[in-house]
Amino acid sequence: MKLRKVTAASAVVLALAVSVTACGGDKKDDASGGGKKIKIGIKFDQPGLGLQEPDGSYSGFDVDVATYVAKQLGYQPNQIEWVQTKSADRENALQRGDVKFIAATYSITDERKEKVDFAGPYLLAHQDLLVKKGSDITKGTDLNKKKLCSVTGSTSAQNVKKTIAPDANLRPLSGYSECVAGLQSGAVDALTTDDSILAGFAAQDKYKGQFKLTGLKLSNENYGIGVKKGDSATVDKINKALEQMVSDKSWDKAVKDNFGPAQYKNERAPKIGDIVK
Amino acid sequence: MSSVLYDTPGPRARVRNVVLSFVFFALLGLLLWWAVMKLDDKGQLAWDLWKPFTTGDAWNTYLLPGLGNTLKAAALSMVIALPLGAIFGIARMSDHRWVRVPAGVVVEFFRAIPVLLLMLFAGEFYVRSTDIPSDARPLYAVVTGLVLYNASVLAEIVRAGILSLPKGQTEAAYAIGLRKGQTMAGILLPQAVTAMLPAIVSQLVVIVKDTALGGVMLQFTDLLNARSTLAANYANVIQSFFVVAVIYIALNFLLTSFASWLEGRLRRSTRGTGAVLGAGTVEDLNTGDTGGAVPAGKTG
Amino acid sequence: MFDFLEGYDVLGAFWTTVQLTVFSGVGSLVWGILLAGMRVSPVPLMRGFGTAYVNIVRNIPLTIIILFTSLGLADIFGVTMGSQDFKIQGFRLAVLGLIAYTAAFVCEAIRSGINTVPLGQAEAARAIGLSFSQTLRLIVLPQAFRAVIGPLANVLIALTKNTTVAAAIGVAEAATLMKTMIENEAQTVAIGAVFALGFVVLTLPTGLLLGWLGKRLAVKR
Numbered sequence: 001m002k003l004r005k006v007t008a009a010s011a012v013v014l015a016l017a018v019s020v021t022a023c024g025g026d027k028k029d030d031a032s033g034g035g036k037k038i039k040i041g042i043k044f045d046q047p048g049l050g051l052q053e054p055d056g057s058y059s060g061f062d063v064d065v066a067t068y069v070a071k072q073l074g075y076q077p078n079q080i081e082w083v084q085t086k087s088a089d090r091e092n093a094l095q096r097g098d099v100k101f102i103a104a105t106y107s108i109t110d111e112r113k114e115k116v117d118f119a120g121p122y123l124l125a126h127q128d129l130l131v132k133k134g135s136d137i138t139k140g141t142d143l144n145k146k147k148l149c150s151v152t153g154s155t156s157a158q159n160v161k162k163t164i165a166p167d168a169n170l171r172p173l174s175g176y177s178e179c180v181a182g183l184q185s186g187a188v189d190a191l192t193t194d195d196s197i198l199a200g201f202a203a204q205d206k207y208k209g210q211f212k213l214t215g216l217k218l219s220n221e222n223y224g225i226g227v228k229k230g231d232s233a234t235v236d237k238i239n240k241a242l243e244q245m246v247s248d249k250s251w252d253k254a255v256k257d258n259f260g261p262a263q264y265k266n267e268r269a270p271k272i273g274d275i276v277k
Numbered sequence: 278m279s280s281v282l283y284d285t286p287g288p289r290a291r292v293r294n295v296v297l298s299f300v301f302f303a304l305l306g307l308l309l310w311w312a313v314m315k316l317d318d319k320g321q322l323a324w325d326l327w328k329p330f331t332t333g334d335a336w337n338t339y340l341l342p343g344l345g346n347t348l349k350a351a352a353l354s355m356v357i358a359l360p361l362g363a364i365f366g367i368a369r370m371s372d373h374r375w376v377r378v379p380a381g382v383v384v385e386f387f388r389a390i391p392v393l394l395l396m397l398f399a400g401e402f403y404v405r406s407t408d409i410p411s412d413a414r415p416l417y418a419v420v421t422g423l424v425l426y427n428a429s430v431l432a433e434i435v436r437a438g439i440l441s442l443p444k445g446q447t448e449a450a451y452a453i454g455l456r457k458g459q460t461m462a463g464i465l466l467p468q469a470v471t472a473m474l475p476a477i478v479s480q481l482v483v484i485v486k487d488t489a490l491g492g493v494m495l496q497f498t499d500l501l502n503a504r505s506t507l508a509a510n511y512a513n514v515i516q517s518f519f520v521v522a523v524i525y526i527a528l529n530f531l532l533t534s535f536a537s538w539l540e541g542r543l544r545r546s547t548r549g550t551g552a553v554l555g556a557g558t559v560e561d562l563n564t565g566d567t568g569g570a571v572p573a574g575k576t577g
Numbered sequence: 578m579f580d581f582l583e584g585y586d587v588l589g590a591f592w593t594t595v596q597l598t599v600f601s602g603v604g605s606l607v608w609g610i611l612l613a614g615m616r617v618s619p620v621p622l623m624r625g626f627g628t629a630y631v632n633i634v635r636n637i638p639l640t641i642i643i644l645f646t647s648l649g650l651a652d653i654f655g656v657t658m659g660s661q662d663f664k665i666q667g668f669r670l671a672v673l674g675l676i677a678y679t680a681a682f683v684c685e686a687i688r689s690g691i692n693t694v695p696l697g698q699a700e701a702a703r704a705i706g707l708s709f710s711q712t713l714r715l716i717v718l719p720q721a722f723r724a725v726i727g728p729l730a731n732v733l734i735a736l737t738k739n740t741t742v743a744a745a746i747g748v749a750e751a752a753t754l755m756k757t758m759i760e761n762e763a764q765t766v767a768i769g770a771v772f773a774l775g776f777v778v779l780t781l782p783t784g785l786l787l788g789w790l791g792k793r794l795a796v797k798r
Contacts, residue, residue: 044506044509045505045506045509046509047509047510051509051510052338052339052506052510053338053510054329054332054334054335054338054339054510054511055334055338056334056337056338083412084412084498085411086496088496088760089411089496092404092411093411093412096408096410096411098410098411098412147661147663152747169661169662169663170663171663171667171747172663172746172747173647173648173746173747174493174505174644174745175505175508175509176509177505177508177509177512177514178505178508178514178648180512181508181512181514181515181648181652182648182652185319185652185653187651187652204512205512206325206326206511206512206513207512283619283703283709283712284703286619290619294619294620294621297620297622297623298620298621298622298623301620301622301623301626302622305626312654315653315654315655316653319653321653386773386777389734389738389776389777389780389781390738390773390776390777391738391739391741391752391776392738393741393742393744393752394741394751394752394755394769394772394773394776397752397755397756397759398755398759398765398769401759401760401765402765402766402769405765482636485638486636486637486638486639487638488638489638489639489640489641490638490640490742490745492640493640493644493745494744494745494752494756501638501640501641514648515648515649515653518641518644518645518648518649521641522637522641522645525636525637525638525641526633526636526637529635529636529637530632530636533632533636
């Protein structure tokens with residue numbers, strides 16, 4: 001009898017496990033047809049640009065731009081399903097139609113243009129360095145022999161290593177928040193990526209007043225909205241939406257809301273198709 | 278407690294033990310003190326960094342969904358790997374060479390390769406050759422890697438489970454005229470499954486631990502990955518690691534305890550043959566390949 | 578046919594894997610023996626520590642331990658392992674993490690080996706007046722070791738496979754290189770096969786050799 005009970009109990013555990021699985025698996029994918037929901041790719045872990053807030057909502061400049069664009073395409077905010085698109089995954093997500101478009105610090109480059117189409121740009125950012133207040137790093141070559149944090153697979157650190165400071169001591173970490181923590185504890189001397197991203201981290205309550213951006217403008221990053229290759233109708237619609245966003249001052253408001261607290265001095269709104277090399 | 282290695286301590290030994298205890302305690306205390314000082318130095322003990330974990334938001338938005346995905350991947354892997362493992366385990370004991378040898382090669386091959394490589398390979402393979410949407414792909418990759426590895430470990434567990442049954446079971450089955458297939462399906466397998474239950478639960482611990490690889494290397498939104506989104510919000514890298522580690526320990530400790538409770542229960546049971554495969558077997562099998570030697574099943 | 582290998586240092590990556598395995602193997606053997614000694618010692622506090630260590634470490638994913646060596650030990654506690662160069666530091670920290678994890682399994686293997694030594698051996702040793710450490714060193718451990726060569730070989734093979742987790746902190750070993758290669762090259766299956774073969778070559782001889790040694794040296798009872 002006892003043996004049976006044990007076996008039965010295990011069966012119950014197994015059944016529970018399976019039902020948990022089943023619960024998670026029944027999300028229906030209705031992004032393409034019906035027009036009820038729209039899937040938009042953003043980052044989940046970049047304060048100021050795309051961040052999943054503790055209450056489950058999403059905030060940031062990319063999120064505001066995407067919400068505005070979605071509205072112009074005929075979707076209310078509650079019809080948007082946010083999807084996390086990590087850097088390495090963006091082209092694939094578009095090619096497969098997993099998301100309608102992507103607004104995730106997505107720089108327009110010739111290489112990417114071969115795989116996806118871009119609307120915009122909607123923001124001009126620059127690669128920059130985040131250092132501690134009072135740091136003696138003021139120009140790119142100062143990074144030689146210095147400890148530079150990068151996110152695994154990011155191109156900005158490799159840029160530095162290749163062209164600016166070949167002797168930089170590169171440390172690959174899995175995310176920007178780890179890099180910023182390392183910067184605070186002194187484990188690294190500098191962190192490099194787009195100034196828009198860096199500003200968001202520097203403005204976090206825990207770090208306020210501890211870091212500064214060097215303002216070096218090591219590169220030009222033209223943020224665009226990624227769309228599936230060949231979907232020129234959507235690109236046109238998004239471009240119109242972006243133009244309207246700038247003209248009705250929503251763009252300025254989004255900039256103020258998201259970059260204001262970070263005291264990030266952004267460039268003026270770029271003209272559609274005007275890519276700064 | 279007395280042991281094989283020493284007598285119940287007498288007066289002198291007791292004094293010595295007390296002194297050693299004290300020295301050891303002092304060393305541990307010193308280490309702990311150093312750690313706390315360092316943490317305090319770097320401002321890591323600030324309540325602000327720990328407070329988020331006392332709120333519902335941190336749990337509802339990040340940790341619990343992450344834990345849910347971890348459990349989902351683990352449960353799926355086990356459910357798929359178990360029948361696969363049973364098939365390969367039985368195939369390895371086949372009387373036919375052409376069944377036994379290929380099954381053996383497959384099992385030994387997948388046990389020799391790191392799970393991480395299997396996951397990375399599966400992930401890339403799905404990108405290139407299938408239509409799986411990108412938000413589901415990490416789960417598929419993680420589960421595929423875990424299934425390939427664990428099915429081959431479970432194959433060995435099944436084999437050990439069947440071998441642990443007393444020979445009389447097979448002989449009796451043949452004596453009443455059952456055929457090979459009938460003996461396996463009707464007599465051996467049901468008993469072996471009961472004997473294997475503790476080993477299977479122990480294997481879940483291994484699976485749960487391995488899901489974490491997907492979180493760091495494959496962007497699978499498991500507990501460890503949810504931790505990084507959480508840390509981006511609260512700027513508490515070390516604290517979030519600590520909390521997540523505690524969750525893993527608690528979860529796996531529960532599983533381990535359940536396994537040993539099950540093992541004890543089955544050993545004491547008067548029904549059945551008393552054959553039980555405990556956690557020890559699992560450890561030997563998981564750690565790799567020694568030319569296909571099956572550890573002798575423990576019989577109670 | 579193998580032109581996809583060009584420009585990648587596959588052998589170098591596997592050499593790093595081998596180095597990780599050897600250093601961590603030696604380290605975890607030493608630390609594992611110490612832990613096993615604590616777990617069977619007459620001092621209750623040491624026993625408690627040994628048990629707690631093994632139970633905690635075995636239940637944490639290795640990934641977390643490895644990440645902690647980098648983000649916790651190095652960043653917060655300043656344990657930089659004698660090098661500021663992140664390539665060297667990362668390697669040494671990975672070895673440290675692998676030792677901390679693997680030692681728990683070494684400890685359990687040795688403890689199970691100690692349990693195979695018949696009671697009479699230790700009783701006889703005590704009867705002729707040997708102390709605890711003498712009994713352990715001269716009588717029990719030598720016999721136990723011969724019984725645990727098989728299980729220890731298994732731990733070593735698991736360690737070889739586990740070195741891939743060092744990829745989580747960017748150590749340039751086999752898994753890191755494979756990830757880069759399958760992202761950049763088209764021949765996914767061929768690359769997978771090369772790396773799989775590499776690990777089979779590393780683990781199979783170890784298993785066969787130590788398995789044979791274990792059988793030869795086992796104390797016949």
